[in-house]
Amino acid sequence: MSQIKIAHILHSVGGVDVSLRFILKNIDDDKFENIIIHGYHDTNHNFFNKKNKKLVSYKVPIERNISFFKDITSVFQTYKILKSEKPQIIHAHSAKGGVIGRFLGFILGINVLYTPQAFSYLSSEIKFKKFLFLQIEKFLITKSNYLLASSNSERLRAINEVGYKKNNVILFNNSIQEVLSIKQLSIDKTWPNKYICTVGRPSYQKNIELMIRVVNEVRKEQNIHLVIMGVGHHSDRLSNVQKLIQEYGLSDAVTLIDWTERENIFNIISNSKLYISTSRYEGLPYSVIESLALGKPCIVSDCDGNRDLITNGYNGFVIKDENIEEFSEKIKLVFNDEVLSKKLSENAKKSFDEDYNIEKNILKLQEIYSKYAIKN
Known part of the structure; x- marks a missing residue:
């Protein structure tokens, strides 16, 4: 043949x-x-x-x-x-x-x-x-x-x-393929051990401005740090994000990483408390699939792609209407409730194994x- x-x-x-x-x-x-x-x-x-x-x-x-x-x-x-x-x-x-x-x-x-x-x-x-x-x-x-x-x-x-x-x-x-091993970081770690993370260039699609506002809301009650990876290419709204970080006084609460190897991305996701996405639209986002493969709970906006991957209360939470308060409450819930976090993590891995391998x-x-x- x-x-x-x-x-x-x-x-x-x-x-x-x-x-x-x-x-x-x-x-x-x-x-x-x-x-x-x-x-x-x-x-x-x-x-x-x-x-x-x-x-x-x-x-x-x-x-x-x-x-x-x-x-x-x-x-x-x-x-x-x-x-x-x-x-x-x-x-x-x-x-x-x-x-x-x-x-x-x-x-x-x-x-x-x-x-x-x-x-x-x-x-x-x-x-x-x-x-x-x-x-x-x-x-x-x-x-x-x-x-x-x-x-x-x-x-x-x-x-x-x-x-x-x-x-x-x-x-x-x-x-994607299953992530079988996590390599050590090849870049300096400048953020605390307890953090949340995302992968996404500052752009209209990724809506990172909303994410900064969510972090500001969370920090009214909870000390939290956000690591944003992939801000180096086609980041037409980077200056907007940087200004918002300064405006809210979040310079010590947000780490921006221009570009890094995929192995570093896997390391950072796997050691985070959860993955967050505030996108306005997606196809079926690889960064969320990778987070599921790594057993990470995901808190995401209700847009194409995100809503296909995440089921409320099963492997994470889907937030409608760019609701900052709801984002904040769910982040604090997963961040602090170890029993819930473990359940979401187990189901995240199961979601990947069943549908996205x-x-x-x-x-x-x-x-x-x-x-x-x-x-x-």
Whole structure:
């Protein structure tokens, strides 16, 4: 039986990059051949398969922001690559990869699986821009384009808002490998032993300003420290967060870490009291999945992705309507109640084992690829 060739198209940063690498390291190399088409400047790391063999990858000028010249160039260069490589299926990841992949899939008659990892129109604070991005999503729906949702919330949004037919929407939850060992920190530890943590760049999506306000509320009754990881890239609201920290006098209560290795992130999460997310939207956030895998209770905002992962009172708490007081009360509850914290921790690990382990879930993705690939 010949291999099925998959072309992955993406701007390979953040959770999108993480998602692809987990797929590549777990998929059956005897059945599937993977090539990657990504941006010039998104990652300097090569892509490897399950056998640790370096995979074929191409660089085109895909960037996060809209650039007419670079986007058109990306389309033409990707077209040439696809014509040469002749994949049986395209997996388009994120908004920019989705636009290029779906357009060229239609032109070339190749089925496309599109994984938004949170729809682009959710990212805009401007109503017209949000409307425009939504219309682009709607325009690119074709019979050969299938929405491969990273969470059930994303699946429902694709059907109810974007306009996909139910039969053209498939669910495959973001998944990771089990974290089997925790390495020692390779950076200096400058925060106290009892702390809470998060991973997220200061941006509209992550809503770190709300998190700072929550910490300020908690500290009216409870001494607490927050460690924020990943503030170094695309952090357009970092100055707002820093000003808010100064305004509330929280300089000694918040640690900002620009960038660090994933091993350090795992160490910091595993030694924290709980994980917190105040996001406005997500696909299915890897940092929360990692926290579940590490047995950490999670207190999260009620948004796409977060609400799919966390069940109130089972493995954490979901807070509606950006309610600062409710966030504060639940943090203090988990922080101080060791019996509750242990129960939530055990259930967090169980949640991961049952639903988000890539070693189990990769079989479902392989079935999806096989079903929608164009047979030569």
